[in-house]
Amino acid sequence: MDQPLSAATRRASLEALSAETVDLLVIGGGITGAGIARDAAMRGLTTALVDAGDFGRGTSSRSSRLVHGGLRYLEHGWLRLVFESSRERGTLLRIAPHLVRPAPFLFPVHAGGRVGRWTLAAGLWLYDALSLFRNVRRHQGLSRKGVRRLEPALRDQDLKGGAVYYDAQCDDARLTLATLRSAHRHGSRIANYVAVTGFEKAGGRVRGALTLDRVTGARRTLHAHVVVNATGPWTDLVRRLDEPSATPLLRPTKGVHIVVPRHRVGHTEALTLTSPLDGRVMFVLPWGDLSILGTTDTDITDVPEEPLADVDDVTYLLRSTNAYFPDARLNLDDVVSAWAGLRPLLASPGATSTAAVPREHRIVESASGLVTIAGGKLTTHRSMAAEVVDRVARRLRRLDGRSVPRRAATDTEPLPGGEVRDLDLIVRDLVDEGMEESLARALVSRYGTEAAAVANLARREPALSRPLLPGQPVIGAEVVHQARREMAMTVADVLARRTRLFLEDPHQAVEAAPAVAGLLAAELGWSAEERDAQAQAYRDEAARMRTAITPARPA
Ligand code: FAD
Secondary structure: OOOEHHHHHHHHHHHHHOOEEEEEEEOOOOOHHHHHHOOOOOOOOOOEEEEEOOOOOOOOHHOOOEEEHHHHHHHOOHHHHHHHHHHHHHHHHHHOOHHHHHEEEEEEEEEOOOOOHHHHHHHHHHHHOOOOOOOOOOOEEEEEEHHHOOOOOOOOOOOEEEEEEEEEEEOHHHHHHHHHHHHHHOEEEEEEOOEEEEEEEEEEEEEEEEEEEEOOEEEEEEEEEEEEOOOHHHHHHHHHHOOOOOOOOEOOOOEEEEEEEEEHHHHOEEEEEEEEOOOOOEEEEEEEEEEEHHHHHOOOOOOOOOOOHHHHHHHHHHHHHHHHOOOOOHHHOOOOOEEEEEEEEEEEOOOHHHHOOOOOEEEEEEEEEEEEEEEEEOOOOHHHHHHHHHHHHHHHHHOOOOOOOOOOOOOOOOOOOOOOOOOOHHHHHHHHHHHHHHHHHEEEEHHHHHHHHHHHHHHHHHHHHEOOOOOOOOOOHHHHHHHEEEEEOOHHHHHHHOHHHHHHOOOOOOHHHHHHHHHHHHHHHHHHHHHHHHHHHHHHHHHHHHHHHHOOOOO
């Protein structure tokens, strides 16, 4: 499909879907659903995907943003998962070099810590071996002095040494979006803000879904030969629309991250640490001038649409980090933002703690034929998707005898924007055309080769080359680009997921909301009232996040 992903194609897709029966309907536009739609469309199936909100607004924009083998999993003996994740890390580095970047991780060892030097050395050898020694680089052991040289601000007391190993950092929300755009290019019909509210059945078999368009209020029935439920933490809620007494497959847990200015922590590398409070593995990750600290892992009893961090989560992360960077003395005033995600973990009655719940996935089929994929990781989404589509292919063969190709080139075809591996080449082109280097780098890290399209918009209309917020390398042309090619439908779609200003600006970029709403209004045909209501909805979202992490004052 040559048409870009926009509000206009959304409308056209939904109209077309009301009148046709597709081979596969995917419910959920997180990374799992996106991967399935891409794989299916690349194998030639007619495919559609809907999400109740924006793409990735669930867990897939709220992760630790790591594409990793999962060093921690070695402790639990999950070797197959580490092997698969390591292979997928290599694949994603290849097909999305602008969004998935290799990064060194320092693992320091302190006396009395949960992981000793020899255990770490053995673990890292195994970690390299499980990637068949094809990771970006092999790990290196470090003496105490070596660790000090890399991270002088790290607690010196009881420091024994450590090691550097390699994984990758990514922009989870944009990886999800790029995967969906690839599916769309291969013909999949895709729409955000369309919730599945029930199932269409014939002879007791699922033959489609009842949907509510949250933009227009329209209700439609979408027909499909096979329907896949890929709704992450909401999996069991959707299964119950088909089978009200379905036993839960998941035991979701909440994971929180906070963002603080990097200079306040004083680190340069990504660090893997074990929290002195409870021994959990945690990360201190560089993100431009900021640091991401995460994560927590707590059981939850219900699955809210918009999970929020709370003061206890934030305090745990600040205290754990302060134990390693004692001079930082981080406190609540340092917190730029916080996010909470829900892990779609498989229910595992034998697990003794949330950390011990396997990160594997399961594919199940209900009596009426609804296929559900539960569990998994951002890193392994591509191989999970291939398994799901194999299952769909078998169903289609039984249905009408057709044969579906066994594999698609999902591991070699670049995602949109990832066609050039040497990103410096694209940056240099933009700089040669007169763009400031910091902006060129920022655009390339978001759009890869498509940064040129954003630059063209800015060149044609100079007002669009202005930053949305002073000092931040995010410009007006991006809003227009995102509305025309990335189906941005709300202010938060732009500021929270397609760019990450919501999380990167200490005031959640509320100052930029009116300008973004104005640009979207021109693209999407909003009235003045709607434009103002959209800006206000964004401010309300920012206020909810802030309030949740602000300690209650005594009355
Ligand atoms: P989601 O991204 O949640 O997508 C489900 C979608 O379904 C949502 O967009 C939702 O709107 C939609 N939906 C729900 N109900 C309906 C309905 N009725 N109709 C239509 N749509 C519906 N993995 C890694 O590999 N690396 C990491 O560093 C990492 N860190 C993590 C850190 C945390 C704190 C958490 C919570 C998870 C982390 N993970 C990580 C795991 C990874 O993020 C998830 O496994 C993955 O994002 C799940 O994607 P998903 O598509 O299954 O679910």
